[in-house]
Amino acid sequence: MAAGAAGASKTYSFKVVLLGEGCVGKTSLVLRYCENKFNDKHLTTLQASFLTKKLNIGGKRVNLAIWDTAGQERFHALGPIYYRDSNGAILVYDITDEDSFQKVKNWVKELRKMLGNEISLCIVGNKIDLDKDRHVSVQETEAYAESVGAKHYHTSAKQNKGIEELFLDLCKRMIESAQADERAKGNGSSQSATARRGVQIIDDEPQAQSSGGCCTSG
Amino acid sequence: MSLKSERRGIHVDQSDLLCKKGCGFYGNLAWQGFCSKCWREEYQKGRQKQIQEDRELAERLQREEEEAYASSQGAQGTQPSLTFSKFEEKKTNEKTRKVTTVKKFFSSSSRTVPKKENQEAKAPSPSINRQVSIETDRVSKEFIEFLKSYQKAGHDVFKQCKICLEAMQQKREASIEEQSEYVQDFYQNTAEKLQLRWKMPSEKVEDVMDQIEKFIMTRSYKHVFCPETTDDEKKDLAVQRRIRALHWVTFQMLCVPVNEDIPEVSDMVVKAITDIIEMDSKRVPRDKLACITRCSKHIFNAIKITKNEPASADDFLPTLIYIVLKANPPRLQSNIQYITRFCNPSRLMTGEDGYYFTNLCCAMAFIEKLDAQSLNLSQEEFDRYMSGQASPKKQNAENWPPDACLGVKQMYKNLDLLSQLNERQERIVHEARKLEKDLIDWTDGVTKEVQDIVEKYPLDIKPKSQPLAAIDSENVENDKLPPPLQPQVYAG
Ligand SMILES: Nc1nc2c(ncn2[C@@H]2O[C@H](COP(=O)(O)OP(=O)(O)OP(=O)(O)O)[C@@H](O)[C@H]2O)c(=O)[nH]1
Numbered sequence: 001m002a003a004g005a006a007g008a009s010k011t012y013s014f015k016v017v018l019l020g021e022g023c024v025g026k027t028s029l030v031l032r033y034c035e036n037k038f039n040d041k042h043l044t045t046l047q048a049s050f051l052t053k054k055l056n057i058g059g060k061r062v063n064l065a066i067w068d069t070a071g072q073e074r075f076h077a078l079g080p081i082y083y084r085d086s087n088g089a090i091l092v093y094d095i096t097d098e099d100s101f102q103k104v105k106n107w108v109k110e111l112r113k114m115l116g117n118e119i120s121l122c123i124v125g126n127k128i129d130l131d132k133d134r135h136v137s138v139q140e141t142e143a144y145a146e147s148v149g150a151k152h153y154h155t156s157a158k159q160n161k162g163i164e165e166l167f168l169d170l171c172k173r174m175i176e177s178a179q180a181d182e183r184a185k186g187n188g189s190s191q192s193a194t195a196r197r198g199v200q201i202i203d204d205e206p207q208a209q210s211s212g213g214c215c216t217s218g
Numbered sequence: 219m220s221l222k223s224e225r226r227g228i229h230v231d232q233s234d235l236l237c238k239k240g241c242g243f244y245g246n247l248a249w250q251g252f253c254s255k256c257w258r259e260e261y262q263k264g265r266q267k268q269i270q271e272d273r274e275l276a277e278r279l280q281r282e283e284e285e286a287y288a289s290s291q292g293a294q295g296t297q298p299s300l301t302f303s304k305f306e307e308k309k310t311n312e313k314t315r316k317v318t319t320v321k322k323f324f325s326s327s328s329r330t331v332p333k334k335e336n337q338e339a340k341a342p343s344p345s346i347n348r349q350v351s352i353e354t355d356r357v358s359k360e361f362i363e364f365l366k367s368y369q370k371a372g373h374d375v376f377k378q379c380k381i382c383l384e385a386m387q388q389k390r391e392a393s394i395e396e397q398s399e400y401v402q403d404f405y406q407n408t409a410e411k412l413q414l415r416w417k418m419p420s421e422k423v424e425d426v427m428d429q430i431e432k433f434i435m436t437r438s439y440k441h442v443f444c445p446e447t448t449d450d451e452k453k454d455l456a457v458q459r460r461i462r463a464l465h466w467v468t469f470q471m472l473c474v475p476v477n478e479d480i481p482e483v484s485d486m487v488v489k490a491i492t493d494i495i496e497m498d499s500k501r502v503p504r505d506k507l508a509c510i511t512r513c514s515k516h517i518f519n520a521i522k523i524t525k526n527e528p529a530s531a532d533d534f535l536p537t538l539i540y541i542v543l544k545a546n547p548p549r550l551q552s553n554i555q556y557i558t559r560f561c562n563p564s565r566l567m568t569g570e571d572g573y574y575f576t577n578l579c580c581a582m583a584f585i586e587k588l589d590a591q592s593l594n595l596s597q598e599e600f601d602r603y604m605s606g607q608a609s610p611k612k613q614n615a616e617n618w619p620p621d622a623c624l625g626v627k628q629m630y631k632n633l634d635l636l637s638q639l640n641e642r643q644e645r646i647v648h649e650a651r652k653l654e655k656d657l658i659d660w661t662d663g664v665t666k667e668v669q670d671i672v673e674k675y676p677l678d679i680k681p682k683s684q685p686l687a688a689i690d691s692e693n694v695e696n697d698k699l700p701p702p703l704q705p706q707v708y709a710g
């Protein structure tokens with residue numbers, strides 16, 4: 001789903017959704033990454049729900065679009081509308097809050113069910129500056145991440161730790177899977193118009209059965 | 219505050235939006251206020267003539283153009299097919315000619331369509347046709363002007379667009395999914411070609427793709443927006459009704475983080491409502507998206523002023539839902555479907571506009587499924603509000619901030635009084651009904667009682683004269699008896 005084509009001047013466009021319980025630090029993470037700010041009352045940013053970042057990774061240009069999602073329970077059913085067509089998902093929990101990790105597990109299950117392995121998953125334990133209050137075991141989370149084909153990261157939005165690495169690593173993985181896609185496309189046939197714009201072809205996606213989308217044509 | 223925005227009269231009167239024939243569907247300005255169906259019926263007759271006239275005009279223009287071309291180019295002779303390069307050459311000559319060239323270009327393409335197909339096409343009424351064609355002509359001119367700077371690539375794009383439009387015309391009777399698929403493929407292939415073959419940098423490709431979308435969709439809009447083959451129109455009506463039924467939802471129930479008591483905030487809210495209503499009036503998917511984006515920006519401003527921090531999705535979505543409920547934007551479903559089907563996909567998938575659009579989809583899905591739980595209400599409360607038996611909005615005039623306008627306060631006091639009066643009146647009517655029923659029951663009861671008694675003690679009248687006569691004649695001793703008592707008769 002990366003826009004662009006082969007060649008040196010290629011630009012990838014990736015959509016990444018942020019998921020996680022309230023107050024785990026999703027907004028803080030993305031504001032730290034895109035604006036290098038934390039709890040700044042004089043923030044000039046108008047909104048922190050959609051932010052972009054341009055990267056250059058080994059000569060490959062990447063336009064990253066980071067989508068915040070509404071985390072309140074009553075909006076849970078809207079998840080599929082948010083994460084369809086995403087190339088990556090960042091699932092955040094708070095290392096001092098056991099429940100928030102449980103929520104992450106639920107999201108992983110749902111994403112794998114809906115999107116299969118097309119999406120690169122990152123599980124992020126945030127607030128490591130509060131390690132003394134840690135309530136979630138490192139071994140458990142890392143073992144879990146591995147078991148579901150996700151990568152695990154530790155971050156602190158407050159101290160700006162681990163965040164660059166998280167996004168850089170995610171981008172590399174998304175480039176890899178985009179390249180694998182292209183190769184598959186190249187081998188298959190000249191018909192390049194498939195496997196794009198999930199916005200349109202909803203019917204043959206598993207999420208159609210959720211009947212939660214307002215954009216399904218059914 | 220929710221009352222405040224109601225008073226602003228942003229709401230478009232629903233009757234203005236409905237079909238003039240009163241069939242219950244939405245009318246459309248482009249169809250002179252009729253719905254698609256009634257409009258087609260209405261213009262069935264004038265259509266045939268119009269097609270004929272159009273064709274004659276196109277042919278005449280073509281002839282004129284070819285003659286002019288031949289005379290200006292001297293011995294070069296006329297080319298049978300019209301090309302973009304010819305177009306370009308001509309444009310430098312004369313301004314007036316540009317217009318005819320554009321017309322000719324498209325009329326010549328429509329001539330390639332088989333006759334039968336053409337007759338079945340939805341031809342607009344003469345006046346509408348002219349009005350619309352002025353706009354489409356303007357868009358075409360701008361498109362050509364824009365492409366000129368891309369030389370060969372521009373030429374190619376124009377050719378491809380022409381093919382696309384022709385194919386769209388052929389597909390008019392096909393399902394909307396097929397048409398959408400076709401346009402999406404066209405976008406995809408064109409973008410790839412621009413990048414690979416013409417080595418265009420991606421920002422330029424975006425630019426060109428925007429112009430292509432504008433050109434193609436301005437021409438196709440009336441055939442593919444809310445098409446008859448779908449139930450978009452029905453769903454529009456359902457959504458509209460649903461939103462109307464939810465008029466009682468307050469910003470507290472949705473946890474909307476905006477304080478409309480701040481004048482700047484309420485100003486932003488009004489602007490957001492206006493923007494989302496405006497969406498329906500645009501023809502190009504991207505222009506519709508721009509309305510959603512403007513609406514979103516106003517929402518962010520409202521949140522930022524209220525909370526003094528950048529809005530997260532948990533602030534934004536509830537506010538957008540609230541705005542949609544307040545605005546009740548016309549043909550919401552149709553607009554969402556149209557954008558989904560015909561917008562350039564790269565915009566929808568990763569772009570900022572796409573994010574806001576996705577949130578609008580979420581808002582609509584939320585509204586469709588909204589129940590007691592999603593507003594933190596009990597089922598009974600929800601049902602009572604839904605049925606109109608109770609309203610959560612009743613505000614106590616005493617609780618208003620001291621700086622609120624006196625007249626407004628008075629008005630709310632009066633409203634309160636009126637609603638109390640209304641309640642009492644309803645009670646009176648209720649009691650009167652009860653009394654009426656009691657009276658009827660009483661009459662029935664009495665009648666029944668009387669009947670029962672009559673049945674229980676039937677009235678037997680025996681013949682009187684015989685036994686009396688016998689007494690008189692046979693029993694002599696009876697002579698000593700006093701005369702029988704005469705019954706006393708009273709008047710009245
Ligand atoms: N100590 C510490 N606090 C953090 C960190 N990241 C975020 N916080 C705090 O956690 C609180 C919640 O952060 P947000 O970024 O608003 O969390 P969120 O996940 O966006 O929450 P919602 O928008 O409600 O879903 C704020 O008070 C932050 O200051 C961190 O790395 N360390």
Ligand SMILES: [Mg+2]
Nearest residue numbers: 026027530531
């Ligand atoms: Mg947040």
Ligand SMILES: [Zn+2]
Nearest residue numbers: 237241253256
């Ligand atoms: Zn009608």
